[in-house]
Amino acid sequence: MKKYLQKIGRSLMLPVAVLPAAAILMGIGYWIDPAGWGEGSPIAAFLIKAGSSIIGNMSILFAVGVALGMSKGKDGSAALSGLVAYLVVTTLLATESVAMLQGIDVESVNPAFEKIENQFVGILSGLIAAAMYNRFSKVELPDALAFFSGKRLVPILTAVIMLLVSLILFFVWPLIYSWLVNFGEAISGLGATGAGLYGFFNRLLIPTGLHHALNSVFWFDVIGLNDIGNFWAGTGTKGTTGMYQAGFFPVMMFGLPAAALAMYHSAKSKKKKQVASLMLAAGFASFFTGVTEPLEFAFMFVAPALFVVHALLTGISLAIAASFQWTAGFGFSAGFVDFVLSSRLPLANEPYMLLLQGLAFAVIYYFLFRFLIAKFNLMTPGREDDTDEELNGGGVEADASTHAESTGSKFFGMAAAIYEGLGGDANVTSVDNCITRLRVEVKNMGAVDQNKIKSTGVAGINIVGPYSIQVVVGTQVQFVADEIEKIRRQ
Structure with a gap:
């Protein structure tokens, strides 16, 4: 099961990688016209709308990306089947369709169906499409139906299967939605503490790849939080929307690079040159783009205690930022690029205070990591036995x-x-x-x-x-x- 979930997480990387394009487009648009959101500048409006075309259709990207990534051979027909699966279920379970099926007014339809176009359904559609491709892409039909054999058969069978899935979701989705809403409300109801808990578990789940599942609840429009989408669209509350993103900036831009410096200074003298190249590249990636895996994987298994400390510090960072209502957002990850692009968005609230918080966290990360490495003789890069x-x-x-x-x-x-x-x-x-x-x-x-x-x-x-x-x-x-x-x- 863990291997399967990790493969899902890997498949999600393709659509998630598209988000920086949206961040750049919308960030530049808001930079040009931060007050009018494009009303005062045709160029800004063009860029903002172009970016929102990506942010607003993430669920479709997930359906296509997961179907492609989970299929054997990464074939394009699997991706097409993912799109077919998504269109079938979201059309059948749209509010207007449900109203006709139930014979009631649109206003009386369960509000869960207003959120049927979400990332959960996108991922589910992709998984089903990939499974159908892996099972039926090599099936040979009789000569009279030979044209529909193999890969051409996959989208057809996927559409048929999604009719059954839609029927099941017709009854199950309102229940699932209610549970997710309750879960999200429980966390969001904890305010800064909830943001801190989210940050802690977000990091702890990195080794398994399951942090993507946790992120989808808070960052995307699965239960209505949609922290990333609302922040970039300006459709939230200033000082609150972005609270599940802001606290990552001090960690990724300052804390982890400082930890890299601590590990470099703790390395054996004869290995410092090799460690320097690794830590410089990984630290820069963390600061500039918010991609932290090269750095985190350098110590999470050789010194798991340090990784737990890192997770705790991440939770504390999110809790602090949320407490003071300092907000900034990202389209991809909490690096310098996204910080600059998001700092002038309408819902950004005192974002530069996150830089001061980051400097403080850099000091904490550096000295705490150096102390723990020396105190417990942790085998961070450059301290291991010679091969x-x-x-x-x-x-x-x-x-x-x-x-x-x-x-x-x-x-x-x-x-x-x-x-x-x-x-x-x-x-x-x-x-x-x-x-x-x-x-x-x-x-x-x-x-x-x-x-x-x-x-x-x-x-x-x-x-x-x-x-x-x-x-x-x-x-x-x-x-x-x-x-x-x-x-x-x-």
Whole structure:
């Protein structure tokens, strides 16, 4: 089950990655006309509407993205089936359709159906479409119906299945919606404390990928909170809307880069150069874009106590920002780019106070991490025992440089060394990647040489099952994955 949920989280990365485009468009539009929201400038109106076309249709993006990501072969017909599935259920369960089915006035329809076009239904549609593709994409029909065989059959069967799903949701969705509303109200009713609890569990769930499920409740329009959408659309309450986003800025822009500096200063002298390159890249990614996985995976498994401390500090940061009603928002993550773009939005409330809070958190992160690392001798990057290759003065890292020079690709050497460490063709059964990690299936975990993989400078290794391993490369993981795929095809 955990593996399946992680695959869902990876599939969601494709549609989520589109959100920065909306953030840039809407942010520039509001920057041009922050008061009129486009009324005072045709250019601003053009940009804002273009951005809202993405924000307002996230559920469709989720349906298509999940269907594509969960299907074998990542085929386009699976994505089309995801769209078909979503259109069937949302049309049948739209308020007007439900009114006709029940023979009542539109005003009397359960309000749950007003929210049927949400991310939950989008994800559900994508999952069903992917399952139909994986099961029926190779089915051969009799000659008279041969045109509809294989991949052409998938959207048709998906539409039929969604008729049954729509019937079930007709009765179940109001109950699900009520439970989600109650859950959201319970958290939102706790005010700053609720924001703090959300921040804490958001970080704790990062290793499993289940933080996406938690985020969907608060960030998107599943239960009506829609913190991201409302903040960027300006349809909320100043000082309140954005409370589930604002507290991440001090952590991602300041706290985690300071933790990276602490881990660099705590590394062994002979390993500082290697650690410096890792921490500089990961810290910059966290500050500039809000992508924190390269940095978090560098210590969450080798020093889990530090990761719990990080989660606690994140919760405290969200609680503080919410208490003082300092708000800013993001389209992708809480980095510098989104902070600048959101700082002039109508619902941004004293956003620059988040920078002062961030400076304070940088000090706390730095000294707390350094103290805990030294006090408990935590094996953060650069403090681990020397590998055999390092003791012998070379090994995989040197070989990687040679490979890179001979092929002309700076990623080939790293990819070749990682693939060799994974056991090569004899052991690797599949390779995939998300935004920062290689996700690999192997035949025998005992054949994996973790020291050889770590010697390439990766941020971390996560064994998630008896046959599943993740290699945290960073934001350039796509290029490494491409090179590994070339090696596998040779």
